[in-house]
Amino acid sequence: MSNKITATKTKISTGLALGIIAVVAVAAAVAVGLNISAGLPAASPLFDREGLSEFSPVIAEKAAPSAVKVNQQYSAGSNYSLKISKPLSSLSVSGKITLASGAGLARIVLVDKNQKEYLVYESYSLLADKKSFKIDNICEETCLLDSVNPDYLRIEVVDANLKLDKVHYATSAGAKSGDVETQRKSLKSSQDSYKIKQINEQIKAKKMKWTAGETSVSKMSYADKKKLFISQDGTPVSELPDLQGFEYYKGGIFELKPTLKQATEKSTKSAKTSDSDIIVPDSWDWRNVHGENWMTSVKDQGPAGTCQAFAFMGGMEAQINLYYNNRVNIDLSEQIKPDCSFPGGEIEELIPRTGDYGYEPEAPDENCDPYAWRREIKGSPYCNYNYICSDWKERVWKSELKNKIIHIGEELVLNPDRISINPKEAKSINMLKEILIKRGPFRLDIISMQHAMVLEGYKTEKTTNEIIWIFKNSWGADWGENGYGEMKGILEDILAGILLSGPFTPPTNHSYWPAGFDNTIKCVDKDNDGYCNWGISEVKPSTCPVSCKPEKDCNDSNNKLGSFISDKDYNCCKIGKNCHSFADAATVPAPACVPKTCAQLGKNCGSWSNGCGTNINCGTCSAGKTCTNGVCACIPKTCAQLGKTCGSWSNGCGTNINCGTCAPASPTGVTANKGPQARQITATWHNPAGIDSLKLQRRTATGSWSTIATLSSKTTTYINTGLSCTSLYKYRIIAHNAGGDSSPSSETALVRPSCL
Incomplete structure (x- = not known):
């Protein structure tokens, strides 16, 4: 089959909002070996033009593209079944879209037989210069597919109407598998450049105040972007939320537009600051209070729905800094929350203490449960000592008081574990700012995005008096302004926050304290x-x-x-x-003197001064531990106690003990064949790792095994000479190192050497 492929023509009547200059498009196509069949007019306007090659299906030269008439209107989410029996090399769509609000979204996703998802096309306010526009034979991730078996199209609509006229497709791959992935990456890069240009033009036209650019998230596929988000019940989202371009955010004030329903429910009367008895400054940013930055480093959750864990731990890390008035910059384990969020794990006592409200939260350091992109799973197989350090109790940082839910909504919630914030009352809004100033940064969840971040500050827009909230995100420093973002128009779209309440206590094992820290x-x-x-x-x-x-x-x-x-x-x-x-x-x-508790003293055994002239008894150690300077320390087990004679094993105290060298594994793949000359047999094999020498053994059909050669560790072939051409022989091999001999390898079949 020919590997020559071409991009078919794409016509967009208006509003695609995806732009890049023709020279870049052609250069990108040439770079991956595409033959662009459609011209790119140099002086055409941004829309109403043909030849947008970045969004055109790539068709094999010998393929015969097909089309299916659909002619259906969608104003809500739905599925359209694809009755296509052959694997696809491309898929595109034609139709018409009308966006009804600034939060309007129309998206089409291809789902294959393995439930893998590909973005066919999407448009929203910042990707459209008009509210209503046509699309003709257009595609994104589905422009070039590698033999995908289609199942259905998922239609996602928010404040929009989508008329799907046709589905175009081709069933001939036209390129080798390796070439397809290279071409897909190049097309994705060109498409993103086009989108970024259009978003920035629309930001300028709509007098918004932020900048779009390439980020760690914008470079992801649709499927990987979707993995970033998680429902409030801990399950994966069914579709990518309406981000309104948030994945392209590089700085400025991001404005989250309300849906038609939210706009209808929003109060037409703005609350006045004078309505509040709480007075707060116009701005606050914990990155610059008392001339210091109290936030810990920005992290990257990667393609996993763990934003809630990063938001909670990010708030806790900053609050520990602020409670001790000391930038200790603890790196807490985010992975521990998704690993131990649901009952069923081995360490069930950890489950309520990793971020849920109404409990005294605690979390160990990052090395106790290193981040591995694992999301929350009911009946998690990870809440056990194969993944979590055995001494986690001795290395947790803990809040001594229960954390609280910050409930944001007009309904007053009478619950001691909740703080109610009414977004339509200045008093409540100032209360939220007061919490931020007095308590420090904390986690907030944004409903429409199904995403959690750390709220760390705010400022007031001078011309409109609108509040701009400042967040620390978990999408790496490549997103936003070094990982931080400013947003407005979001308070009524926030589900809730989780607020920690100090005082905090450090790990009982002082070896896990940061250098110079003294509690x-x-x-x-x-x-x-x-x-x-x-x-x-x-x-x-x-x-x-x-x-x-x-x-x-x-x-x-x-x-x-x-x-x-x-x-x-x-x-x-x-x-x-x-x-x-x-x-x-x-x-x-x-x-008055306030006597210190054992936790405040960092002691969990022995008798110690409480700082007010008397002593406090901090208890005794359990079996297997000894009291050292007020801390129950683990007594490491010996190899004999572990019942081990070789290898490296956990000593039960968080480190490993070396019990000597183990005998090696047996060689594999042992064969024996007639040699290159008469009365010879050639034996070959594969050596295991970590060996010092080899012993080759031989026997006749009725004889006993005997060692015929001791060989170096790198030898894998041996020619046995001087054999009887009337006898049958078989071979095996034994590996050796400081730990002793391996078990003999499998035996070869009987072989008779040639006589001539």
Whole structure:
């Protein structure tokens, strides 16, 4: 079959919103060896033109393209069964699309017999210059397929109407399998460049304030993008959410447009700041408070639906920094949450402690359960010691108080484990900001995206007074502004948040503490204004110097600013003004001594001073552990106790013990054949790894085994000479190393050497 393939003509009446200049398109096609049959007019407008090769089906030269008339209207999600019996090399569609709102989406996905999914075509507000437009013989991931057996088309519609007129397809591959993947990648790159150009043009035309570009997510296939998201019940999403271009976000203020239903439900009357008794500053960003960045590093969840775990752990990491007023920058294990989210695992006591609300959350460090792109699975096979460190109890960071759900909605939820936020009331909105300022960053879930991120700050748009929320995402530093994004128009689209509540306690095993960490809250006065900063702790710690004023410093990088103005006003008070309810430090009684708990002392055994003149008993160690400096330490097992004589094995304390060298595996693939000359037999075999020498053994049909040669570890062939041409011989081989001999290999068949 000829490997010559061509791109058929694609005509778009209007609104595809996918653009790249003709020179780039031709260059991309030439780079992968495509023969573009349609011309690309250099001076054509962005739309109403033919020859968009990036979105044209690639057809084999000898293939005969076919078309199926559909003529169906879709205003809601549906499936269209494809009655095509042969494997496809391409599939494209023709029809008409009308987008009814800024959140409008029309998407067609090909699902094959193995339930693998390919994006046929999608359009939304930023990929269209008009609300209504035609598409003609257009495709995206299905422009070039590698013998895909089709099942059906999934139609996904949000605030839109899609009229599917025809389905075009070809059933001849026309290119070798290796070539197809290279060509698909090149087409994807050209398509993305086209989309990015169009999105940026529409952003400018619609007077929006963000920039689109290539990101770690935009480069993914439809199927891999879909893996990023997860339903609230922990199951995979049935379709990719309506992202409105969020996967292309590179910076600026992303605006999430409401659906028609959301716009109808949205209040026409905006709440006024004066309606609130809580006063907050116009902006707050935990990347620059007291002149320091309190956020931990941006991470990448990869193609797995683990955003909830990254959002929760990202918030917890930042709050640990803030509680200790010390950038310890703990790297917590995100994988532990999906691994132990459902009952059925070996370590069931971990299940309620990895992010669910109403519990005292705890999480070990990253090395206890390293990230491996595993999503939540009911009856997870991963919540066991094959995946999670055996000493996890000794290395968890823990919040001593239950975390809470932040419920966002007009309905008041009367539940001690919940904080209700009404997005239509300024008081509630300011309460959310107050939580952020007082408690630190936390996880928020966005409904329409089915995605969770860390809310870490906000700012106010000067011209419109709109709130812009600042998030830390888990799509790597290649997305957004070094992994961070700014969004507006989202508060009513947020499902809920999960708020941790310190104080925090570190691992009981001090060897897992960061270098220099001593489990104390740092109390500092960096700007030397007499006001000290001690993080987000509500109580002034005993570590504060006597020179510190009773009120916490609002900005420890500016010596002209003192405390917050009041308990309800989180703006900074200028030095010299009597802002706070504590007018004079002398009027404030000295705090009573608060005895420390064993957890605060970092002890779990023995008797220790509680810091107030008496001792506290922190208990005794269980069998197999000894109390060392107040911490129950694991006693490592010996090889004899483990019943092992060779190999490397867990000593039960998180490290391995070497029990000596094991005898090697047996050689394989042993054969014997007549040799190159008379009275010779050639034996061949494959050697296992880790051997020092080999012993070749032989016997006759009725004789016993005897070693005829000791060979080097690299030998795989031996010619046995001087044999009787009237006898039958068989062979086997034994490998040897410091651990001893292997079992003999399998025996060869009996072989008689030639006489001549």
